[in-house]
Amino acid sequence: MSKVTVPHTSVVDKSALIGEGTRVWNFVHVRENAEIGKECVLADYVYVGRGVKVGNSVKLENRATVYEGVTIEDKVFVGPHVTFTNDFIPRSFTDWKILQTHVKEGASIGAGTVIVCGATIGEYALIGAGSVVTENIPLHALAYGNPARIRGFVCRCGRKLETQEKKKDCVLMKCPFCREHYTIPVDDYKRIRKEE
Numbered sequence: 001m002s003k004v005t006v007p008h009t010s011v012v013d014k015s016a017l018i019g020e021g022t023r024v025w026n027f028v029h030v031r032e033n034a035e036i037g038k039e040c041v042l043a044d045y046v047y048v049g050r051g052v053k054v055g056n057s058v059k060l061e062n063r064a065t066v067y068e069g070v071t072i073e074d075k076v077f078v079g080p081h082v083t084f085t086n087d088f089i090p091r092s093f094t095d096w097k098i099l100q101t102h103v104k105e106g107a108s109i110g111a112g113t114v115i116v117c118g119a120t121i122g123e124y125a126l127i128g129a130g131s132v133v134t135e136n137i138p139l140h141a142l143a144y145g146n147p148a149r150i151r152g153f154v155c156r157c158g159r160k161l162e163t164q165e166k167k168k169d170c171v172l173m174k175c176p177f178c179r180e181h182y183t184i185p186v187d188d189y190k191r192i193r194k195e196e
């Protein structure tokens, strides 16, 4: 354990590592061998399972539950009440089998979302509140709903990108707000669903 201050209401296993500048709020539980980076926030009632790896500058909002088998990269936002899962076919009376879930750098997950295990959420993707993620979400995708479907693509700043030009293998997109340009692979772009 590091020098991070842990309030007496929270439990951080002595084998867990927590980086400098990370703030641990009340009623948090960090399990064995979890590794949490620097400058993170673990808000009230957050649960971090055994061996979970969390990068730097990550926000785990109130009651987010991050179970064994989940990896979270730098600058990820995990909204309040987000639930990860780790056993695709759960049974209380047989051994469990952990399926890995990966959240890549800069992605945000809206409040109350459930992530079905095995999914990878790409860099800077944005998942709307109350979604159920059942498949991989490409980088910069905006996805929401149950099941979460891709509705567009977003900038690092979170605003929706506008389509500039469609090419054979990719689509050029631009943020109307900060004017940054992006090249989205055509196979990802084709996954946009306008309506159900």
Ligand SMILES: CC(C)(COP(=O)(O)OP(=O)(O)OC[C@H]1O[C@@H](n2cnc3c(N)ncnc32)[C@H](O)[C@@H]1OP(=O)(O)O)[C@@H](O)C(=O)NCCC(=O)NCCS
Residues within 6 Å of the ligand: 079, 080, 109, 110, 111, 112, 126, 127, 128, 129, 130, 131, 142, 144, 145, 151
């Ligand atoms: C998804 C989100 C980013 C908005 O995306 P958007 O594409 O700009 O959405 P719009 O507001 O233009 O709405 C478009 C449609 O999607 C629907 N919609 C928006 N968010 C939705 C969501 N999370 N789940 C399901 N449907 C949603 C709207 O109702 C609207 O439907 P309609 O066309 O039938 O009227 C936003 O709604 C959201 O969920 N943000 C996350 C908030 C959050 O959890 N923050 C956590 C910190 S507190």
Ligand SMILES: [Zn+2]
Residues within 6 Å of the ligand: 155, 156, 157, 158, 159, 175, 176, 177, 178, 179, 180
């Ligand atoms: Zn932008």
